[in-house]
Amino acid sequence: MQAGAMQGLIIKGLVKEYVPGKPVLRGINLAIAPQGITAVIGPSGTGKSTLLRCINRLVEPTAGEILLNGQDLVPLRGRGLRMARRRIGMVFQEYNLVERLTVMENVLSGRLGYVSLWQAWMRRYPDADIARAFSLLDAVGLPEQATRRADALSGGQRQRVGIARALMQQPELLLADEPTSSLDPRTAVEIMELMTGLSTSAGVPLVVNIHNVDLARRFAQRIIGMAGGEIVFDGPPEALQSEHLRQIYGGEDWL
């Protein structure tokens, strides 16, 4: 096996059962290159979120292997799991910022896996982290907002902070779980542009769950269609046809 084949994210036979005997994911096999944007589409409840959350182990997989740059994440516990999570950034649908903290502290939270409890308590983050946080705030378009409280921001601004927090980890993989579903159409496009632009320039592969097929087509180089806990489509946006959408979402009146 050549060295390059171990790079990126490789998922083998991933099964997740919340209730025994009722799998939400039915043996997912997937290989994601160490760069590029992959969109996962599919109806609600089909396991898109579960798939993403299995990767950083917010959800415990029932069976299978998840290899990130050669390391299997599934058997990890405790410290080993935390070390692996530091390498994976995540952006959430509801932003999941700590509302009563400032924008700056939310961004610096991306480094909580690296600083001691005492440093975090005294807010003594290393100077390099603070400099990086400022440059990320510039990059996401919030240069003047560092000292504002997160609950004073609009939805689009909060998601920008969410993106900055995830990139603060200097991740090897960026996951985004419905990052635009709570936003208006224009802001959704802006957030997708920002996220895909920043992950591309940082050379970090991005896997994004998304409801909106048009956004997936517009921003992703690869689309994965899921239905009933299985992958039913995998290909470039140009290859995604009406028949595939029918297969993914069912019915056809909506097309």
Place this chain on the structure above:
Amino acid sequence: MNALMREWQRFTPMERFTRWAVYFALVVTLVWAVRNVEIIPEFLIDAPEQMVDLLVRMWPPDLGHYHPAVHHALVETLHIASLGTLFAFIFAVPLALLAARNICPYPGVNAFAQLLLVTSRSVNSLVWALIFVAIFGPGAAAGTFAIAFRSIGFVGKLLAEALEEIAPGPLEALEATGAPKGHVLLKGAWPQIAPAFWGVALFRWDINIRESAVLGLVGAGGIGVVLDDAINFFQWDRVATILLTILVVVVVAEIIVTRLRAKLI
């Protein structure tokens, strides 16, 4: 037509029966309580007379008695309340973390922490004071521990409830960054419960000032000791001074607490 035929009922027959049973139980309890208390008519009839007599003996209050005796006792009361509240928090915060089901995922530990909190609450501070007077002897130390042990349950319960109500999303996000549990609690949970924490701290301090005023009745130090002495010697004008002092302190504490809370939250 069919829609008109349907009948809407607010309660099922079982719910109606339960409501009726609850009302019946309330009436039974009331009747039982009145019969049990056995108010003696002779005492009830001359109560207004006695009350007027007491007020006359209290007037004018012996304000000269305030310094130094009442003043020193008052300062001791304030110390008992503040120190007792502080000790209570030292014990209550870990217990609250163990009792909150979303923070500590072990049902056995949750139940044990809840049991300790309920035990603390189920004993009145006067009873705690009697116990600690037996242990430490009479004085302010007994009062401080009585206040602390009564407050643990109150503070712990409210903090545990505040913890259980926090949004799980931010905690999940911090966990996803690879942060250890302590960091997640510090940066994800604490900011969410901070307003509740300061609210509870001020409210309990306010309650403890009032409670520590009576602890002296069982010898646990503070202004209650002077009050007890004055009552035992029938010095009603001094009693009036002490009661006025307590009133002033409670009002001032109330004003301070209200102002601080408005600033903190």
